[in-house]
Amino acid sequence: MEIKRIYTELKSYKNRDELPAELANLLAIAHQAAENAYAPYSRFKVGAAILLANGKIVIGNNQENAVYPSGLCAERTAAFSASAQFPNIAFKKIAVVAINPEKTQSVPVSPCGSCRQVLLEYEELAKDNIEVILAGEVGEVFVFNRIRDLLPYSFDGSFLPENEI
Ligand code: THU
Numbered sequence: 001m002e003i004k005r006i007y008t009e010l011k012s013y014k015n016r017d018e019l020p021a022e023l024a025n026l027l028a029i030a031h032q033a034a035e036n037a038y039a040p041y042s043r044f045k046v047g048a049a050i051l052l053a054n055g056k057i058v059i060g061n062n063q064e065n066a067v068y069p070s071g072l073c074a075e076r077t078a079a080f081s082a083s084a085q086f087p088n089i090a091f092k093k094i095a096v097v098a099i100n101p102e103k104t105q106s107v108p109v110s111p112c113g114s115c116r117q118v119l120l121e122y123e124e125l126a127k128d129n130i131e132v133i134l135a136g137e138v139g140e141v142f143v144f145n146r147i148r149d150l151l152p153y154s155f156d157g158s159f160l161p162e163n164e165i
Helices: 021-035 076-084 111-128
Strands: 010-015 045-052 056-060 091-099 131-135 141-144
Touching: 021 056, 021 076, 021 091, 021 131, 021 141, 045 076, 056 076, 056 091, 076 111, 091 111, 111 131
Parallel strands: 091 131
Antiparallel strands: 010 141, 045 056, 045 091, 131 141
């Protein structure tokens, strides 16, 4: 038996002022999207902004429902919208911001497993990394170089049998 370790890394910025301007701009757009989330049940508002290879920015925010599981996270709302509107255009970056109504969110939001899985598929499709910028309303900002770093040892299409098309 041997222990195998999976290595991942992220950059931590003290606050938004330390961020490169392009990332700060995408984060500001995600923050605005979070303000417009439809989250009457959790009251936890999340916004996402995806920068595409064609320069367009597509936003998403969490959309909740009285039937709780029918809602969708901000990241997938943005990703599915981007892929629907701009098929086959690579995602370059995604910024995500969370707003907590009870206490100012100072810890960067952590995307759920399903969103990481969905974003990984788009990263694989484009064969290029998608940079991820994660923030709360204030304070520390995390930047991951790629989705795969958020989802080590992940399942993807390479595990599936070859399709005979
Ligand atoms: N949520 C997101 O939209 N993105 C995340 O990264 C974390 C959680 C949403 C889902 C739900 O509407 C609410 O936040 C509480 O979980």
